[in-house]
Amino acid sequence: MKDDSALQALWLPLDSGRIALPTDAPGVFLNARAPLAPRWRARACVQAFRPDFDALVRMGVDARPADDELAAGSQSLVLLLAPRARAWSRAQLARAAMLCAADGQVVACAANDEGAKSMEADFMRLFGSGTVLSKHKCRVVWASPQTVDYALMEEWLRAAEPRQRSDGLWTQTGVFSADAVDPASALLMMHLPADLSGNVADFGAGNGVLSRHVVRHCQQARQVDLYEADHRALQLARCNLDDANTDTRFHWHDIAAGVQERFDAVVMNPPFHLTGKRGIPELGQRFIDVAADALHSRGQLWMVANSHLPYEGVLARRFARVDDVAKHAGFKVLRAAEPRR
């Protein structure tokens, strides 16, 4: 497991006794990640990303994908690992302030290379003041919500609500390609054949843009299964496909864990981890492996990727036939057929 310095830094004010962990009073950890200190395990954790959620559940934690069942002002302590996307981080700070009791504390942390400076500035704006600790290349900030700017809190919460874009798609800040269709996905849609048929799967479905294309253009598609790890994106996908004439099924699922179902076609714009400007391809390669396992013998995989990502090796290992369909603006569309077991 990679070193999670933000998670380590977050505990520092509690470990040093600068903040007391209330024994009986409720607390919640937003955007929580494992491993969790044993003293937090009996408390609520919120995590919308399925692989991180699964890791929490494996530790016996009371994890949930969203915090909407928690009442305003109900928590004595709210911990937050602030996400990198600024507007989503602001919304999470606002949510933390809202959930926290007037005499409670909010503790937020971000790594320096994931926007710690902006998070600290946003925290100070919202809470009026706060105590700051810099450690492990992270910043931890905490305060009680007594001097929260409620107008700003409402503004940041509103800015992160789901909204419908001018292209008709529902979106939300912090989900993949929130402001416009991703150019790679657009290229894949230009090349997807209209005769995809039977059961089609969309791996890493995001807000459902590829599935929406399939249900609109592929008349012989009988059923479309959307697999997505981000719970919020999957909720958007439900809205984006609610008028589909084809059967649709939505799975909040980590593709890396494999899938049980079998398909006639898989479409995907697989995720990859970013370090600097380069992508790490292992996750996308795993998506290809899972697609090969999930396809019937006459099934086909349609995918798009950044041209430099090395997917050809695993494609050649797992499929007898691989075609370069298109290359454009730094992306490649690939079709693979005849999966090997």
Ligand SMILES: C[S@@+](CC[C@H](N)C(=O)[O-])C[C@H]1O[C@@H](n2cnc3c(N)ncnc32)[C@H](O)[C@@H]1O
């Ligand atoms: C490149 S985006 C494509 C999204 C959407 N299909 C589109 O074309 O706009 C990749 C998607 O994979 C999701 N994802 C990342 N890791 C995943 C995993 N382990 N299992 C399932 N989905 C995952 C991300 O949340 C993201 O929505």
